[in-house]
Amino acid sequence: MGAYKAYGGLWFHQGALLIDKNKVLINVQQGKTKALRQWRMRAARDVQPALMRQYVKEAVQMVEDGKQIAPSRAKKLLMPSELGDAL
Numbered sequence: 001m002g003a004y005k006a007y008g009g010l011w012f013h014q015g016a017l018l019i020d021k022n023k024v025l026i027n028v029q030q031g032k033t034k035a036l037r038q039w040r041m042r043a044a045r046d047v048q049p050a051l052m053r054q055y056v057k058e059a060v061q062m063v064e065d066g067k068q069i070a071p072s073r074a075k076k077l078l079m080p081s082e083l084g085d086a087l
Contacts, residue, residue, distance in 0.1 A: 010039040010052065012059050014068050019058065022051060035069035 002009045012018060015025050015037025025037035039055070041047050062068075 007040045007042045008047075009041070010055075012037045012039070012055065014059065014062055016069055017062055017067055018055060024051070024055075034071070 002011065012025065014035045016027075016035045018025065018037065020037075024039045026040065027033060027036070028038050029036070039052070
């Protein structure tokens, strides 16, 4: 969960795998993230405890079942020689 100036957010790290029949999840970094999704709440009416519980239970079940979208690394991580020497 996160609190911001204009809204509160509930993040799901593997949210793309959730069945979002209520269309409450958004990808806030289109083109950057594959799995991460957020549920934004801008007003008290947007907070729906029963529905939130359903989404959280589904997310927990996915973790228990081992379902995930693995990140893809577009380029190899290069370590500067100075950092390698220091380590």
